Amino acid sequence: MQTHNLGYPRIGGNRELKKACEGYWSGKISLHELQSAGESVRRNNWEVQKEAGIDLIPSNDFSFYDQVLDLSMTVGAIPERYHEVILKKGNNELDLYFAMARGYQKDGLDITAMEMTKWFDTNYHYIVPEFKKDQQFKLFSTKVIQEYIEAKNQGLITKPVLIGPVSFLLLGKEKETGFDRIDLIKNILPVYLEVLKKLEDNHVEWVQFDEPFLAMDLNDKEKDALVYTYGEIRKAFPDLKILLANYFDCFGANLKTALSLPVDTFHLDLVRCPSQLDDILESGLLKKRKSLSLGLVDGRNIWKNDYLKSQKLIEKAINAIGSDRIFIAPSCSLLHAPIDLELEDEKGLSAEVKDWLAFAKQKLQEVKELGTLTEEKLAKNQASIQSRNKSKLIHKNEVKERIAGLPESIDQRKSPFSIRQQKQKMALNLPLFPTTTIGSFPQTTEVRSWRAKFKKGVLSKSQYNKNLESETIKAIQWQEAIGLDVLVHGEFERNDMVEYFGEQLDGFLFTKNGWVQSYGSRCVKPPIIYGDVSRPSKMTVDWTSFAQSQTEKLVKGMLTGPVTILQWSFVRDDQPRKDTCNQIALAIRDEVIDLEKAGIKIIQIDEPAIREGLPLRKSDWQSYLDWAVKAFRISASGVQDETQIHTHMCYSEFNDIIENIAAMDADVITIECSRSQMELLDAFGEFNYPNEIGPGVYDIHSPRVPARNEMYALLEKAVQVIPESQLWVNPDCGLKTRGWEETKSALIEMVSAAKLLRESISEPIG
């Protein structure tokens, strides 16, 4: 048996790449320094994998921002609006690349960024490729070849990783009507062949093609595209060894097509879909000499692998096809795992708990050990597994009893929306097109440094709180001054919208350095849910009440919803996710009720991850949606009719789940909309969505400041779709990643756009 890896985290053990990119963007470091930082991350990653004894190590899994954007650069899918960036004096390929990712607002240019969306059901975001009807492709960036040569020069023959052409096209978006992007397969394939030729010239042995759309529902045309693609690649490169990777779910109905492809190895995610090993072995469709890559080590979670379970799957495969035809691997790229458990000290994670966990580096070790499993290693592993199974830390009777005793009506508001809306209009007295923001204000270096100093014990708790109070007061005063209608406290006390709650809830652990890339240079540190969840005390009431005490205007309470906390944490795997979600929902429900008791009249429960949590196959959607929607409703329904519940979602397509969003029955939903020019709103209009909506008019992912008329134009589009009495005005998402200067300018413009709209509505028609 051989071992291989599908991809390694590229942020660097101490987030070196994040710091280098941000340094380059702010002009603090040179291009050369940025490139050296990249080189050093790659060298280190290759070393770590080599030391772990992995046989086939990936290359081209590194990226300065996103692997899908890298591929858009490789195949020259560069939208026209960026062509000017190339021409501007002093700009290099990376400047163009970053302009596509982040927008470009200098040298007299003002270019919006490309859209960003979720990578399958993960919390990683990719930059959406843009295609036109007559889209031409040509080899533009040779990064994949350069990185292969770079590793080779370091004495390592790597396995370059490329997203396969079918998945690449499907990940993208048609930017004009009248064509289907999968029809571009014939145009794009020659560029892949050119890349493979260059790799072959450099004596490449293996290439990994990721085709994760194999885990989704594919139509016949898409399946035909797969057959065509890999047939052509095989024709052109009869000797190239090809590993075709599918992950995040079963091959399902695509199994027959997949196994017919002329590739050498099929990678299976046996964590998400262990039953597919039987399906494949019993199908009789696996041709002689084809091998299987068994994705046994969970690339999406942090629990130690259960060697006994893995051993059973390995033995089954060996008995059927022999060990020569087997690779051992993680289930997917390790991009989604934190890097190194050894960076955690005992103060954060107790020795008992640490023994239950494996991060990316430890997962490499697991892959290696599974490839050569000895009795001794198995016994040691089973001792850890038993220690976790039997631990007293995990179970809390009072939590289980509360869940078991919940009444049927636990997810019901007192009255239907139409009645609540009237009562809320009376109680809140808001103008037409109320303006608000989504919660966070800039998390400046200063705010973060206070927290860092407080955590290190350099700043006292009272001084830390005083600093946060003064930041909150400034934010409240400033919001009042520019005329926003519903204010927020700014979330300055929060490191992250999930981690902050994880730190306060029982049943959660958090790490010091367990960073995972979320998008570009932005990382998150997902908490670990290891046991039954409960809320030992109020989590947000003090800060919200403090903010409310500073103003006569309404301050919106700000919570993260149960599905999002679940989705953005590493979740225990010893009970169904639904059960864990309900426990979190009750904790949030208690917080909502406490906020109401403290006099807070509007409470937002963010659920940006509801869409992302959808299973990949439509047939599995409804059972997920049923429990996810119910968990949100449990969290939201403990309040009086007059209390207005908001929810917020970003990076989501809503068309196919609009009924379920309506079933959440939030009084107001704010959604990200601006990058898609309000396209996302159509689903709400077509469905006659009954409750109130705030479509985002300001793209908060880009440093560019939208002008009043730009936002006004978006609002004009919105009033075509949504009745006036239901429409709110707000940015796409929170403003924590932005600086104050751009935030202030943009929000002043936004308020002014809302005022203009009010004026235009009040003028008599004709």
Ligand SMILES: CN1c2c(nc(N)[nH]c2=O)NC[C@@H]1CNc1ccc(C(=O)N[C@@H](CCC(=O)N[C@@H](CCC(=O)N[C@@H](CCC(=O)O)C(=O)O)C(=O)O)C(=O)O)cc1
């Ligand atoms: C809304 N989004 C979120 C997602 N997932 C989450 N878990 N949280 C989210 O908010 N998914 C979808 C989107 C993704 N968007 C984002 C947006 C922004 C970030 C982000 O800003 N990440 C920060 C890290 C945030 C954090 O935890 N900050 C800590 C400080 C950590 C730190 O760097 N400390 C420094 C010392 C600081 C100093 O001295 O100045 C250090 O350790 O070296 C905190 O505030 O305490 C990022 O920087 O990447 C993520 C996802």
Ligand SMILES: N[C@@H](CCS)C(=O)O
């Ligand atoms: N309240 C959060 C939502 C992000 S999705 C924020 O404003 O950052």
Ligand SMILES: [Zn+2]
């Ligand atoms: Zn958001």
